Amino acid sequence: MIYGDKNTGVLVQGATGKQGEFHIGLMNTYAKQVGGKGVVAGVTPGKGGQQVHGVPVYNTVKEAMKHHDIGASVIFVPAGAAADAIMEEAHAGITTIVCITEHMPVQDSMKAIAYARMEGASVIGPNCPGLLSPGEVKMGIMPAGLFKRGNVGVISRSGTLTYEVVDELTRAGIGQSTVIGIGGDPVIGQTFMDVLERFEKDPETKAVVLVGEVGGNLEEEGAKSTSLPIVSYIAGVSAPPDKRMGHAGAIVEGGEGDARSKIARLKKHGVPVASRVSEIPEMVRELFRCGC
Amino acid sequence: MKLREYEAKNVIKAAGIPVPAGFLIRSADELTPHLGELGDAFVLKAQVDVGGRGKAGGILMADKATGTKVAQELFAKEIKGLPVKEILAEKRLSIQHEYYLSITVDRSSKQPLILFTEAGGVEIEVTAKEHPELIKKVVANPLMKELPPFMLRELMGSAPKEIGPIINKLYRIFLEKDALLAEINPLVTTPDGVFAADAKIIVDDNALGRQGITVNRDLSPREREAEKHGFSYVELDGAIGVIGNGAGLTMATLDLIEYYGGKAANFLDVGGGAESERVKNAVQLVASVPTVKVIVVNLLGGITKCDEVAKGIIAAGISQKVIVRLAGTNEAEGRRLLSEKGYEMLDTMDLVVKKAVEVTS
Numbered sequence: 185m186i187y188g189d190k191n192t193g194v195l196v197q198g199a200t201g202k203q204g205e206f207h208i209g210l211m212n213t214y215a216k217q218v219g220g221k222g223v224v225a226g227v228t229p230g231k232g233g234q235q236v237h238g239v240p241v242y243n244t245v246k247e248a249m250k251h252h253d254i255g256a257s258v259i260f261v262p263a264g265a266a267a268d269a270i271m272e273e274a275h276a277g278i279t280t281i282v283c284i285t286e287h288m289p290v291q292d293s294m295k296a297i298a299y300a301r302m303e304g305a306s307v308i309g310p311n312c313p314g315l316l317s318p319g320e321v322k323m324g325i326m327p328a329g330l331f332k333r334g335n336v337g338v339i340s341r342s343g344t345l346t347y348e349v350v351d352e353l354t355r356a357g358i359g360q361s362t363v364i365g366i367g368g369d370p371v372i373g374q375t376f377m378d379v380l381e382r383f384e385k386d387p388e389t390k391a392v393v394l395v396g397e398v399g400g401n402l403e404e405e406g407a408k409s410t411s412l413p414i415v416s417y418i419a420g421v422s423a424p425p426d427k428r429m430g431h432a433g434a435i436v437e438g439g440e441g442d443a444r445s446k447i448a449r450l451k452k453h454g455v456p457v458a459s460r461v462s463e464i465p466e467m468v469r470e471l472f473r474c475g476c
Numbered sequence: 477m478k479l480r481e482y483e484a485k486n487v488i489k490a491a492g493i494p495v496p497a498g499f500l501i502r503s504a505d506e507l508t509p510h511l512g513e514l515g516d517a518f519v520l521k522a523q524v525d526v527g528g529r530g531k532a533g534g535i536l537m538a539d540k541a542t543g544t545k546v547a548q549e550l551f552a553k554e555i556k557g558l559p560v561k562e563i564l565a566e567k568r569l570s571i572q573h574e575y576y577l578s579i580t581v582d583r584s585s586k587q588p589l590i591l592f593t594e595a596g597g598v599e600i601e602v603t604a605k606e607h608p609e610l611i612k613k614v615v616a617n618p619l620m621k622e623l624p625p626f627m628l629r630e631l632m633g634s635a636p637k638e639i640g641p642i643i644n645k646l647y648r649i650f651l652e653k654d655a656l657l658a659e660i661n662p663l664v665t666t667p668d669g670v671f672a673a674d675a676k677i678i679v680d681d682n683a684l685g686r687q688g689i690t691v692n693r694d695l696s697p698r699e700r701e702a703e704k705h706g707f708s709y710v711e712l713d714g715a716i717g718v719i720g721n722g723a724g725l726t727m728a729t730l731d732l733i734e735y736y737g738g739k740a741a742n743f744l745d746v747g748g749g750a751e752s753e754r755v756k757n758a759v760q761l762v763a764s765v766p767t768v769k770v771i772v773v774n775l776l777g778g779i780t781k782c783d784e785v786a787k788g789i790i791a792a793g794i795s796q797k798v799i800v801r802l803a804g805t806n807e808a809e810g811r812r813l814l815s816e817k818g819y820e821m822l823d824t825m826d827l828v829v830k831k832a833v834e835v836t837s
Binding site: 293375424 | 586
């Protein structure tokens with residue numbers, strides 16, 4: 185497993201908000217199914233003493249840490265408060281921080297991620313769906329019904345597109361070790377390279393599907409860094425230059441990050457790239473067949 | 477959102493970076509009483525929201541005698557299809573040397589990236605390609621409020637010392653104004669000192685609120701309407717309307733349209749947990765685009781309730797054909813509602829897109 189397993193106690197910041205409450209419910213339903221610890225504590229400043237789906241809520245992360253064994257956190261606070269939430273958790277000693285919050289200003293992301301790095305914490309996101317290791321742990325908002333346990337890791341910059349890929353894999357009988365959405369913003373904590381490094385050390389993961397988007401060159405950087413067999417898909421081939429499609433990750437940067445040149449660079453490096461999501465399962469099978 | 481040149485110059489001037497003497501005019505008449513203030517020779521620069529305006533004829537030289545006439549000429553022009561509504565009139569500088577300075581967000585290091593070169597000016601992109609070694613780069617920890625002297629030495633080499641404080645002032649602007657890009661090109665030396673001859677600032681759309689910017693000018697009226705509903709929306713020029721949830725999935729739907737030889741009319745991401753009212757608004761918005769002949773709805777997710785989506789599509793009551801792919805909670809009920817009304821539902825995104833391309837070709 186990477187980042188967490190059944191025994192990981194999870195803290196949720198923004199526990200009493202609409203999103204936080206809803207997803208604590210879903211995460212703990214999943215934890216119950218697989219016999220995991222799930223969400224053990226919530227934090228909302230000023231709401232200490234309340235309960236959400238039976239989970240105790242505290243005013244600060246430090247207070248929650250005193251009463252519970254916490255290995256990871258999931259953040260659902262509004263965009264303006266997300267940097268503070270990340271830094272509070274890193275400062276309190278949480279080492280895996282998943283930030284679901286979208287629309288976080290980039291300056292805030294840069295500062296919070298720099299601070300977390302100094303405290304030795306890994307940030308996943310912001311603007312991401314979190315991660316799910318089938319049969320072990322769900323940290324975030326992924327719809328658990330689509331998943332099946334297996335040996336393929338999935339790393340993606342998208343949310344729903346990740347579910348589409350997982351759905352295709354599961355229908356084709358290909359299970360997943362861990363599926364992780366690293367976020368669609370220009371500045372994110374864990375990149376393809378960081379996650380691939382973890383997958384390399386994970387005995388459950390034999391191959392990886394890398395789902396990228398236009399913008400930047402993190403996909404190529406990641407593909408070059410690993411010895412694991414990879415299949416890739418890059419969204420945004422039809423994106424017009426300089427147009428923004430939903431998040432900043434889709435800003436095409438001076439020809440560098442556009443989808444076609446990204447695909448060309450991946451292929452040059454020997455990574456097979458699917459033209460459609462529905463081609464991915466067959467390409468993964470091909471990886472296993474040739475053993476390469 | 478990209479600030480116009482005069483707005484960017486106001487920001488850097490307020491931070492203490494010298495800019496050429498000048499003022500903004502909205503008609504040629506506004507220039508006439510001030511003709512004496514800019515010296516003998518001055519520059520008229522169209523304030524239009526496009527790049528490469530100099531090469532497109534948006535920057536004209538003028539003097540006291542010709543000023544009003546040249547301004548009239550520039551106001552009558554269209555620069556890359558945009559009318560000229562504002563002109564920045566600026567004193568001409570006696571340029572000795574042009575430098576390039578910019579600060580941007582580096583995705584790989586997740587930190588501000590500062591670029592400086594002694595070979596500045598309009599050909600900066602050519603320089604970057606042909607002589608990358610001339611461009612000095614430094615990444616800075618964003619928790620630092622100013623760059624330490626060693627970073628400035630690494631960047632500046634033998635450039636004049638007065639540039640050091642300017643780099644630090646621009647860095648502060650980058651941090652405090654929520655910039656994705658803060659650029660001075662060229663930064664020029666003259667007998668009267670160092671000046672920012674041109675400036676560009678792009679403000680993070682996610683920070684417009686706290687920067688006091690209420691209207692995002694980069695959006696078209698329909699894009700602004702979409703923003704009000706909380707949709708991400710981009711206008712394109714095909715006949716197939718697209719509604720999806722999540723930027724990645726919606727983008728992949730557009731890519732698939734291109735793969736099958738069709739052309740998308742738009743990108744619309746309704747966001748998570750779409751309720752019937754939101755779906756109705758989205759369908760009506762896309763249907764209001766005159767070129768749209770058919771609409772593809774591709775929604776997937778555990779939170780999205782298919783019966784809500786179906787109700788929204790039906791309530792929109794539009795005349796164009798709607799082809800739907802839905803997966804999620806209450807799928808059977810959604811299907812029942814839609815098929816009762818004669819809507820077409822298909823199982824995969826490949827199938828819906830293929831069908832839409834067939835309909836439009």
